[in-house]
Amino acid sequence: MAAMKREVNKGAWTAEEDRKLAEVIEIQGPKKWKTVAVKAGLNRCGKSCRLRWxxxxxxxxxxxxxxxxxxxxxxxxxxxxxxxxSLIAGRLPGRTDNEIKNYWNSHLSKKMNRKKSEKKQTGSSSTREKTSIEKRREVEEETSGEVNQIVIRKEENKSSGDENEEEEDNGVNFNVDEFFDFSNEDPLNLEWINRFLET
DNA sequence: AACGCGTCCAACCGCTGTCCA
DNA sequence: ATGGACAGCGGTTGGACGCGT
Incomplete structure (x- = not known):
């Protein structure tokens, strides 16, 4: 028996599809994307509807x-x-993870590379040997920073059922839940990040 | 005008995590 | 405990567009 799996629509969305999708979401909310797609009469997968929304x-x-x-x-x-x-987008109201990712890949990553090569050039002009601290800083920058590793480590501990969440870890001590709880903050407030990066 | 090239961004893909029967 | 369905995420792709030659 031939599989009667219908081919789903792919590619750019039409205004009509957008309208249908918005109508259904207005009624049932942005959840159960598979049923949203069916109810809207869209020949699209739920994933695609979610992304479009x-x-x-x-x-x-x-x-x-x-x-x-x-x-x-x-x-x-x-x-x-x-x-x-998605975490970064959570700090920027109205911005999507996709937009930030695209912006990073097309603008900021290049900017960072330019900065890095400038740094290397000025660095190489000096014959002085790098101190171990300078070397370590370079490595940290290349790996998106030490803090990033700490956050990941914290999350790993959390998922493995580590109860000592407040326990000191490499000299850095903070609560992951608090760290990611942005509910009471001005979204564009940079103070907390400045404090974090300065330490 | 036509072509090549680079950039941007919407959308897809594959993977992981979570939920529920 | 387990397996399937679904949600969510980050990486990647491909088409549209702009610009220089």
């Missing part, structure tokens, strides 16, 4: 024109968190 149709979404302040925040958060785009 989150990255394009969702209300209060900001598109383009990333401000200097936002760019600065992205740079700092990336240094802190690495390629954790």
């Amino acid at each position: 989150l990255n394009y149709l969702r209300p209060n979404i900001k598109r383009g024109n990333i401000s200097d302040q936002e760019e600065d925040l992205i740079l700092r958060l990336h240094k802190l968190l690495g390629n954790r785009w």
Whole structure:
């Protein structure tokens, strides 16, 4: 018996598809994406509907024109968190993980590379041997920073059922839940990051 | 005008985590 | 305990577009 699996629609969304999707989500909310796709009569997979909603149709979404302040925040958060785009996007109201990822890949990664090569050039002009601290700093920068590793380590401990969450770890002591609880903060407040990076 | 090339961004893919029967 | 369905994430791709020659 031939599989009667219908081919799903792929590629760019039409205005009509957008309208249908928005209609269904208004009624049942942005959940159960498979049923959303079926109810909307869209020949799309749930995943595709979810992505379209989150990255394009969702209300209060900001598109383009990333401000200097936002760019600065992205740079700092990336240094802190690495390629954790959804976490970074969580600090930028109206911005999506996809947009930030694209922005990073097309603008900021190049900017960083340029900075790095400039640094290397000025560094090589000096004949002085690097101190071990300088060498270590370089390595840390290349691996998105020590803090990033600490965050990951903390998460690993958490998932493996480590109860000593407040326990000192390599001299850095903080609570992961608090760290990622942004509910009471001004989203563009850079103070907490500045404090973190200065230590 | 036409071509090549680089850039941008929407969308897809594959993987992992979570939930629930 | 287990396996399937689903949600969510980050990496990657491909088409549209702009620009220089």
